[in-house]
Amino acid sequence: MTKSEQLYEEARNYIPGGVNSPVRAYGSVGLTPRFIAKADGAYITDVDGKEYIDFIGSWGPMILGSNHKAVYEKVVEACKNGLSFGAATEYEVKMAKLICELVPSIEMIRMVNSGTEAVMSAIRVARGFTGRNKIVKFEGCYHGHSDSMLVKAGSGVMTAGVPDSAGVPKGCATDTLTAGYNDLASVEELFEQWGEDIAAIIIEPVAANMGVVLPEKGFLEGLRKICDENQTLLIFDEVITGFRLGIDGAQGYFGIKPDLTTFGKIIGGGMPVGAYGGRRDIMEMVAPLGTVYQAGTLSGNPVAMAAGYAQLTMLKDNSSFYEELNKKAQKLFEGMKEILKEKKVDATLNYTGSLGCIFFTKEPVRDYTTAKTADTKKFGEYFKHMLENGIYIAPSQFEAMFVSGAMTDKEVEETLRVFEQTITKISR
Ligand SMILES: *Cc1c(COP(=O)(O)O)cnc(C)c1O
Numbered sequence: 001m002t003k004s005e006q007l008y009e010e011a012r013n014y015i016p017g018g019v020n021s022p023v024r025a026y027g028s029v030g031l032t033p034r035f036i037a038k039a040d041g042a043y044i045t046d047v048d049g050k051e052y053i054d055f056i057g058s059w060g061p062m063i064l065g066s067n068h069k070a071v072y073e074k075v076v077e078a079c080k081n082g083l084s085f086g087a088a089t090e091y092e093v094k095m096a097k098l099i100c101e102l103v104p105s106i107e108m109i110r111m112v113n114s115g116t117e118a119v120m121s122a123i124r125v126a127r128g129f130t131g132r133n134k135i136v137k138f139e140g141c142y143h144g145h146s147d148s149m150l151v152k153a154g155s156g157v158m159t160a161g162v163p164d165s166a167g168v169p170k171g172c173a174t175d176t177l178t179a180g181y182n183d184l185a186s187v188e189e190l191f192e193q194w195g196e197d198i199a200a201i202i203i204e205p206v207a208a209n210m211g212v213v214l215p216e217k218g219f220l221e222g223l224r225k226i227c228d229e230n231q232t233l234l235i236f237d238e239v240i241t242g243f244r245l246g247i248d249g250a251q252g253y254f255g256i257k258p259d260l261t262t263f264g265k266i267i268g269g270g271m272p273v274g275a276y277g278g279r280r281d282i283m284e285m286v287a288p289l290g291t292v293y294q295a296g297t298l299s300g301n302p303v304a305m306a307a308g309y310a311q312l313t314m315l316k317d318n319s320s321f322y323e324e325l326n327k328k329a330q331k332l333f334e335g336m337k338e339i340l341k342e343k344k345v346d347a348t349l350n351y352t353g354s355l356g357c358i359f360f361t362k363e364p365v366r367d368y369t370t371a372k373t374a375d376t377k378k379f380g381e382y383f384k385h386m387l388e389n390g391i392y393i394a395p396s397q398f399e400a401m402f403v404s405g406a407m408t409d410k411e412v413e414e415t416l417r418v419f420e421q422t423i424t425k426i427s428r
Contacts, residue, residue, distance in 0.1 A: 003047040004035045026395040029380040039066035042406040052392035057402045060265040065406020071269045071310040078306035091305035105257045109277030111300040115239035115264030116144025118274035121294045126200035126233045128292035136201045138181045140210030140368030147172040181367040184222040202235040205250035208400040210371040212350045212357035220256045239264035245353045269311035271304035329354040329403040335416045354403040385422040
């Protein structure tokens, strides 16, 4: 028995399913999870001492690679001054100012502790600002696990084969309307019926929780237009895409200005941080300035702010970072495409910037319905072979592969080598 297996057995006695977040349990790939001991640069090591090239990067935050010196040093320095004060600090101001400078649509921002909390709060603000209740979300988009967002919610939920969650009152879900990703007509239909009641449209500008699904030309523009015509707010959930597709996120990448934006993952540099921000007139609704209540004992935590600020500063000051990262990712994903073509495998590879995903289906994947045509059993075989050969990817068909700045040609080439072996083996 490996040490991971021993820990998993013990964990299941004390933690539901042995894990603190469902996808980590490796359920959908029929394996038991690897317990992790440490990560450094592009590599992650499990408790049995096996090293892998890390394409999860804590599900996105570790865009610089793990244990980056600049982030690490700032965190240690902050720790020396005390772990938490529950009071205002200088770092919070620096962090807020930096994000407002980097992302043009953000005029004010509030820090929270997770992406879930950021979305939940942004929705409350949108409702408070518009005086309306309904929210439009898209099938297969994940916005954290708050009640009203657990409808057709992608990855974890999708992987488990559970359409919704128990414990969500019907009343919460009735104000959540769902439309099809890349399907403007389905959004227009909702607005014909409910237009005056819709507070906000929330979307992942690149969907990265049903695998990776790109917005088609005109789709995000169309949403902006519908929102403007109906005095509805447009919320970009950039918990994954923020500071991933570029320093100004997906909104900069696609040139669309949302009214509110949520962040998470990368902005914490590996610490638990989320944030929501946007137009000044909307954000002025938030307490203590306005009537929308939102609070947090550990929000803006000094250690977390130090980590996030250090990471964002690194990304900002290194002007060629994204170009180099995306070039590396392109080499990897194009290489994978080439191999799939050569081996004549029924698979689709979607990618943009340093986010990518292979779907085992011959259909182009452009929404939730087409994502679901993927052969998850085939994915399981693929995952197992990749993992056993040192490539650490998400244990689910419906998650993204994250390329980090710590990867070099060496890691890209090694990954392509294992990928080719894997594809050959599973397509026999
Ligand atoms: C991860 C994620 C969330 C939730 O963030 P947590 O920090 O896990 O609560 C919300 N939205 C998107 C797009 C995400 O990828």
